[in-house]
Amino acid sequence: MTTGCGIVAMGASWGGVHALGVVLAAVPADLPAPVVIAQHRGEDGPAGLAPVLGRRSALRVVEATDKQAMRAGHAYLAPPGYHLLVERGALALSTDEKERFSRPSIDVLFDSVASAYAEEAIGVILTGASDDGAAGLARIRHSGGLTVVQEPATAERRRMPDAALAAVNAHRILALDEIAPFLVKVCAEGGP
Amino acid sequence: MAEPRPPVRRRDLEAVEIDLLAEGIYEAYGFDFRRYSRPSFRRRIWRRVEAEGLSSISELLARVLHDPPCMQRFLSDLSVNVSAMFRDPAFFRVFRAKVVPLLRTYPFVRIWNAGCSTGEETLSVAIVLKEAGLYDRTRIYATDMSEATVEQARTLTYPINKMREYTANYIEAGGTRSFSEYYAADGERVMFHPSLAENVVFAQHNLVTDRSFNEFHVILCRNVMIYFDRVLQEHVHKLLYDSLTHFGVLGLGGRETIELVSHRDAYVPLDETARLYRKVA
Numbered sequence: 001m002t003t004g005c006g007i008v009a010m011g012a013s014w015g016g017v018h019a020l021g022v023v024l025a026a027v028p029a030d031l032p033a034p035v036v037i038a039q040h041r042g043e044d045g046p047a048g049l050a051p052v053l054g055r056r057s058a059l060r061v062v063e064a065t066d067k068q069a070m071r072a073g074h075a076y077l078a079p080p081g082y083h084l085l086v087e088r089g090a091l092a093l094s095t096d097e098k099e100r101f102s103r104p105s106i107d108v109l110f111d112s113v114a115s116a117y118a119e120e121a122i123g124v125i126l127t128g129a130s131d132d133g134a135a136g137l138a139r140i141r142h143s144g145g146l147t148v149v150q151e152p153a154t155a156e157r158r159r160m161p162d163a164a165l166a167a168v169n170a171h172r173i174l175a176l177d178e179i180a181p182f183l184v185k186v187c188a189e190g191g192p
Numbered sequence: 193m194a195e196p197r198p199p200v201r202r203r204d205l206e207a208v209e210i211d212l213l214a215e216g217i218y219e220a221y222g223f224d225f226r227r228y229s230r231p232s233f234r235r236r237i238w239r240r241v242e243a244e245g246l247s248s249i250s251e252l253l254a255r256v257l258h259d260p261p262c263m264q265r266f267l268s269d270l271s272v273n274v275s276a277m278f279r280d281p282a283f284f285r286v287f288r289a290k291v292v293p294l295l296r297t298y299p300f301v302r303i304w305n306a307g308c309s310t311g312e313e314t315l316s317v318a319i320v321l322k323e324a325g326l327y328d329r330t331r332i333y334a335t336d337m338s339e340a341t342v343e344q345a346r347t348l349t350y351p352i353n354k355m356r357e358y359t360a361n362y363i364e365a366g367g368t369r370s371f372s373e374y375y376a377a378d379g380e381r382v383m384f385h386p387s388l389a390e391n392v393v394f395a396q397h398n399l400v401t402d403r404s405f406n407e408f409h410v411i412l413c414r415n416v417m418i419y420f421d422r423v424l425q426e427h428v429h430k431l432l433y434d435s436l437t438h439f440g441v442l443g444l445g446g447r448e449t450i451e452l453v454s455h456r457d458a459y460v461p462l463d464e465t466a467r468l469y470r471k472v473a
Binding site for chain 2: 063065082085094095097108111112115
């Protein structure tokens, strides 16, 4: 039984910068939960993704710092070369091995979200050419959280949403532009 | 008569198991993981549970208590801070530009690489100091909590398939020589030149339970405290502070902040982006 809206976790890979931009641009500043994001990108890539996404969003989009307190109205991006994890109310980083060739890993983030937030977690899998995130989304589902997968036909790369749907009986399969309104509605009503 | 209490929920049970594991290891072996950052600690616990072919954290507790080699394996999991030579090349560029000139003003330099893991960062610093002509008057103390990890670091050997990445990092970090001068290949491994370790003291030291053992001009403790909770970070920051000379330099990982620590006012940034700070009070 999902009880809504303690945290929104999003995972994306190939095509994710565009997809995240679309979702974040449609989320209002008063979304009552913090957003955490694992977007695959190069280890030493420029740290310019947060401002790019932030310009289009009412949320404050920042790169995560270790042990930073999470606040509603903010979106926290996994820094390149680190896994992003959460505990209740705060972020944590690790430099552990890559998972499925990825660091940040969506599975690592979602697993920590499931453990810390259980039925208050919302997990969203967006476009990507990877299987990362499927196991993590299953963990969120198993812990009672709400699971959303981008409709594969609307994804720039459909492998990641396909993999997630193969692993999880997701609560919602939504076109890209339906995701933000759904999150807003769920958080306002406290349930799907 | 007291009402029977409702059963605890699954994730609370897991938290109980993690507490018991940390407590048991502390009582039996003296290693203190009780204030490790929970999300990472939990993840490493489950990896060891799976690697041992077990199905719960409680089973791992039983095994580490009764089977010291299992404790050693778990300790290696917890100690290994996956690193690379010249990881975060920008840090080493700044180190060359801003720390090396400070070190030139000292007749003898002591550096502490705290949480050295298998030595990648230690050798990177050694190479920078060699190239700056400072190595001969430097001693680097490289410590890790795991004796097995320190032992591995002492071998100066790494998989040959890492050399492409390390070479690229070295060049991006401002290295001007041929990186392959520093090592010799031997099958699947390479061994770095023993002269790089001439002035390196590899030793076992536990940041959580051991004390300060010297005063240093530079302490590098990068991406080590991300595995600690804030209470333990505070404790270790005090240890590092006590181990730095006045005007000594502290280097943290690129995504760590000194802002959450009470010693923050004792430091001024030497380079904020590189997370290099100078002790001024």
